[in-house]
Amino acid sequence: MxxxxxxxxxxxxxxxxxxxxxxxxxxxxxxxxxxxxxxxxxxxxxxxxxxxxxxxxxxxxxxxxxxxxxxxxxxxxxxxxxxxxxxxxxxxxxxxLQKPVELLEGVEEVLKALKGKYRLVVATKGDLLDQERKLRKSGLQEYFHHIEIMSDKQTADYRKLLKHLDCQPGNFLMLGNSIKSDVLPVLELEGYAAHIPYHVTWLHEQYSHTLEHNNFMQLNTVADILEYL
Incomplete structure (x- = not known):
């Protein structure tokens, strides 16, 4: 990969x-x-x-x-x-809407390690103003080439993002905590996806099946992705 x-x-x-x-x-x-x-x-x-x-x-x-x-x-x-x-x-x-932005362990260290080696992108869904607020308060903006706040994360949404980035699916890796939103649509496009579990998941995003795919990585922490890159 x-x-x-x-x-x-x-x-x-x-x-x-x-x-x-x-x-x-x-x-x-x-x-x-x-x-x-x-x-x-x-x-x-x-x-x-x-x-x-x-x-x-x-x-x-x-x-x-x-x-x-x-x-x-x-x-x-x-x-x-x-x-x-x-x-x-x-x-x-x-x-x-006014909750503090609490970074998860290892996130900034991983971004520092990857910056300059890859184009880094935020691909998230949710309310535009709220996500912009959280990104601004996170202090992570400097690491990213592009910010994409999506209305949803279906295959068509990722296809649109890839077109905007002028990136082929085989050159794209998505990291996220939701199998449904961050992994399955990307694999459908033949991109790469890594699942980073979080201890709490909204019921709508829960996925109970075993997933096997050549382009899929199951991680324990965000830092684990560095072993694949």
């Missing part, structure tokens, strides 16, 4: 910095707010159903999450949720 790769793309959330634990913390607070209407685990299930229903409309990210919390509160309460409760829910979303 090391003789082919020219572009290395990094996912952002839960690959370069902490993300999903903040969402789970916010969801727990939301469920407690609504426990007068339903048990907390049932509120969580209703929120997830609302999120999946709305993904085609809102996409990914904090703002989608906020809208889904408000809609879930309305549904669960049969329209009786007070404006004060809605304000509290919006406040939870605003807190989420």
């Amino acid at each position: 090391k003789n082919h790769i020219k572009v290395i793309a990094f996912d952002a959330d839960d690959t370069m910095w902490v993300n999903e634990p903040y969402f789970q913390e916010t969801e727990e607070k939301f469920c407690r707010l609504l426990e007068d209407f339903l048990p907390q685990h049932s509120v969580s299930q209703e929120l997830y159903k609302t999120q999946i229903k709305n993904l085609p409309l809102y996409g990914y990210g904090v703002k989608c999450f906020m809208l889904c919390m408000v809609e879930t509160a309305y549904t669960i309460s049969n329209g009786t949720a007070s404006m004060h409760l809605i304000k509290e829910i919006i406040g939870l979303g605003q807190e989420l």
Whole structure:
């Protein structure tokens, strides 16, 4: 592989910095707010159903999450949720948008080792303003040749990115914590992909099958990729 790769793309959330634990913390607070209407685990299930229903409309990210919390509160309460409760829910979303950017171990060291040897790219999905904020606060911008904040991470989205980068799939390596979003679409294009597991994964991104592919690498940490390059 090391003789082919020219572009290395990094996912952002839960690959370069902490993300999903903040969402789970916010969801727990939301469920407690609504426990007068339903048990907390049932509120969580209703929120997830609302999120999946709305993904085609809102996409990914904090703002989608906020809208889904408000809609879930309305549904669960049969329209009786007070404006004060809605304000509290919006406040939870605003807190989420202001969480600190906590880099994961080894990320900056790997970027330093790779800079100048490869074109480095951020390829992430989510809310544009929020991802730009996190990247700016991360202090990692200087390492990247290009930043791509995608509405989704399907095969067509990666094909568009590769065209923009003027890069053939066989010269492209994607690193990320989601098999569904960071690995499978890239392998479908015959690019290279490495999975870096994170201890918390959103239910929608979980993948339970065994994956075998000549272009696939299963890593333990982000630093492990240096052994392949």
